[in-house]
Amino acid sequence: MSLNEVSLIDVVRKQVHFKWKSYTGIFQSLLILQILGLFISTLGEGSMSEPGYGRSISVQYYSSSILVGMTAMWLFINSMLLTTSAYREDDFTFVSTRWSRLLANFTFIISLALLGTVTSFLSMNVLKVYLFIKNDELILTNSLTFFETISSLVVLLSYLILICAAAYTIGSIIQRNKWVGFGLSMLLIVLGAISVDYEGTPINFLIYFIMFDSSLMLLLFKLSLANGFLFFISWMVSDNQEVRV
Amino acid sequence: MIECKKLSKKYRSHSALSNLNCTIQENTITGVIGRNGAGKTTFMKLIAGYLKKTSGELHVMEENPFTSLKVSANSIFIDDQMSLPTSLNLKELLNSFARFYPNWNEPLANELMTYFQLPQKAYMQNLSKGMRSTFQAIIGFAARCPLTIYDEPTTGMDAAVRKDFYRALLKDYLAFPRTILLSSHHLEEIENLLENVLIIHDQKAFMHLSVSELKESVVAVKGEKAAVNEFASMHNKLSINESFPGMAMAVVQVNNYIRRENFPHLTFSNLTANEAFIYLTDSREGGIDRVFERSELD
Numbered sequence: 001m002s003l004n005e006v007s008l009i010d011v012v013r014k015q016v017h018f019k020w021k022s023y024t025g026i027f028q029s030l031l032i033l034q035i036l037g038l039f040i041s042t043l044g045e046g047s048m049s050e051p052g053y054g055r056s057i058s059v060q061y062y063s064s065s066i067l068v069g070m071t072a073m074w075l076f077i078n079s080m081l082l083t084t085s086a087y088r089e090d091d092f093t094f095v096s097t098r099w100s101r102l103l104a105n106f107t108f109i110i111s112l113a114l115l116g117t118v119t120s121f122l123s124m125n126v127l128k129v130y131l132f133i134k135n136d137e138l139i140l141t142n143s144l145t146f147f148e149t150i151s152s153l154v155v156l157l158s159y160l161i162l163i164c165a166a167a168y169t170i171g172s173i174i175q176r177n178k179w180v181g182f183g184l185s186m187l188l189i190v191l192g193a194i195s196v197d198y199e200g201t202p203i204n205f206l207i208y209f210i211m212f213d214s215s216l217m218l219l220l221f222k223l224s225l226a227n228g229f230l231f232f233i234s235w236m237v238s239d240n241q242e243v244r245v
Numbered sequence: 246m247i248e249c250k251k252l253s254k255k256y257r258s259h260s261a262l263s264n265l266n267c268t269i270q271e272n273t274i275t276g277v278i279g280r281n282g283a284g285k286t287t288f289m290k291l292i293a294g295y296l297k298k299t300s301g302e303l304h305v306m307e308e309n310p311f312t313s314l315k316v317s318a319n320s321i322f323i324d325d326q327m328s329l330p331t332s333l334n335l336k337e338l339l340n341s342f343a344r345f346y347p348n349w350n351e352p353l354a355n356e357l358m359t360y361f362q363l364p365q366k367a368y369m370q371n372l373s374k375g376m377r378s379t380f381q382a383i384i385g386f387a388a389r390c391p392l393t394i395y396d397e398p399t400t401g402m403d404a405a406v407r408k409d410f411y412r413a414l415l416k417d418y419l420a421f422p423r424t425i426l427l428s429s430h431h432l433e434e435i436e437n438l439l440e441n442v443l444i445i446h447d448q449k450a451f452m453h454l455s456v457s458e459l460k461e462s463v464v465a466v467k468g469e470k471a472a473v474n475e476f477a478s479m480h481n482k483l484s485i486n487e488s489f490p491g492m493a494m495a496v497v498q499v500n501n502y503i504r505r506e507n508f509p510h511l512t513f514s515n516l517t518a519n520e521a522f523i524y525l526t527d528s529r530e531g532g533i534d535r536v537f538e539r540s541e542l543d
Contacts, residue, residue: 003306003391004318004319005315006315006347017344018341021333021337021341022330022333022337023330086328089328090329090330092295093328094342094345095318095345096317097294097313097314099312099314100314242296242297243296245296
């Protein structure tokens with residue numbers, strides 16, 4: 001029997017397709033989280049009232065930050081879970097190499113981030129519609145132009161991708177060595193929590209340097225660089241990984 | 246198809262294969278036989294690219310299987326612990342395999358599913374052990390991979406299904422010749438199927454020969470104790486015991502043809518491939534009986 005030549009891109013495409021078809025639990029959990037997020041968002045974030053003579057002003061704030069936060073959490077957990085042995089062994093039951101699997105997983109988590117961005121945006125609009133129907137008082141929304149809306153979504157998407165890439169990298173390290181991975185995560189959390197608030201520390205500087213930039217293009221460029229770095233680490237860590245030991 | 250030179254594999258705590266040498270030709274059915282823990286599964290997982298070799302050389306389709314996409318696309322590894330997503334039903338699983346394997350034979354898969362009465366809408370986790378093995382065997386047939394590896398494929402199957410499986414394997418092999426590696430504890434069941442046997446013993450390729458050569462390499466002799474002893478001392482003695490006073494039976498490994506008429510006092514009998522294998526790989530003098538004899542002495 002003659003051997004079949006296969007192209008890497010073709011295999012990666014098939015793997016991504018397979019993941020979309022078989023990882024149904026991931027999508028179900030997104031649905032549940034978004035509904036929960038919507039429900040919590042309708043309670044409002046805060047209120048302010050100003051009593052006066054013959055008139056009073058009361059302001060109720062609503063925002064979709066809980067929705068976005070929940071989506072981010074969902075992405076973080078699922079990106080990390082993708083590195084676990086159950087998913088890994090499934091991949092190798094079909095056609096896969098370590099390299100094609102990494103490419104497929106990164107493509108898949110980028111598509112998850114895209115899905116998260118779009119659904120959060122849509123849910124936010126559901127929230128708006130709900131509030132419009134429920135309240136007959138004056139409603140002010142921050143009205144963005146089309147370009148502003150798009151660019152804010154692009155930025156959100158890039159942040160979410162960064163979260164995914166970070167979670168996947170941490171997951172990959174944990175898969176190789178539990179204690180190193182665990183220690184590293186704890187160190188990052190503790191150091192991060194301490195130094196985010198203190199200017200002048202390296203982590204604080206790094207976070208501000210990568211995450212905040214007034215130029216959209218420059219911001220995207222920095223985020224892509226950070227993602228590329230995380231991708232490289234994941235590759236270094238998982239290149240030698242055995243399956244079904 | 247497969248070439249190993251001084252192939253070794255060490256796990257963290259112990260070594261599983263050491264200095265294994267063998268060459269497996271294209272389009273042959275080879276039985277990989279060995280006692281429990283001999284290293285069969287490790288050997289097969291190395292070939293499938295699941296595990297990374299510790300040292301030595303391993304070429305499958307002239308490539309290193311651990312990193313080769315070509316090997317992955319042209320080989321399939323079937324065993325009872327095959328990992329499949331629980332979210333897909335059998336039909337959807339077959340469709341997934343069909344997308345990945347270009348030679349996929351869909352009519353055959355469907356026919357076999359019907360024949361073995363596997364419901365298309367069922368999920369893997371709800372099947373019995375034997376049905377799961379049957380389903381995995383069907384995947385192996387339908388994928389038509391140039392290199393198909395079955396590790397203990399008949400686990401849990403009942404006798405009738407096992408028989409069907411072997412027959413299907415042979416028919417499918419004749420229709421689409423390919424390289425098949427098959428490991429099983431039941432050598433007597435598969436010996437008619439195999440062309441070659443690769444015996445892995447003590448982490449090495451102990452013997453690699455055809456089934457008939459394996460049968461001929463071991464012979465049992467019966468007769469008077471003195472004559473049997475004399476005969477056994479001329480050959481590689483594998484086992485000897487007294488059946489009743491004065492008479493003995495020995496199993497010996499022979500390297501060349503024996504003229505039986507030269508030993509008129511001895512009765513020769515041939516062994517099955519399975520018996521030959523057991524005698525060849527039995528390193529413990531006296532067998533299990535010895536253990537009980539010793540413990541009774543205490």
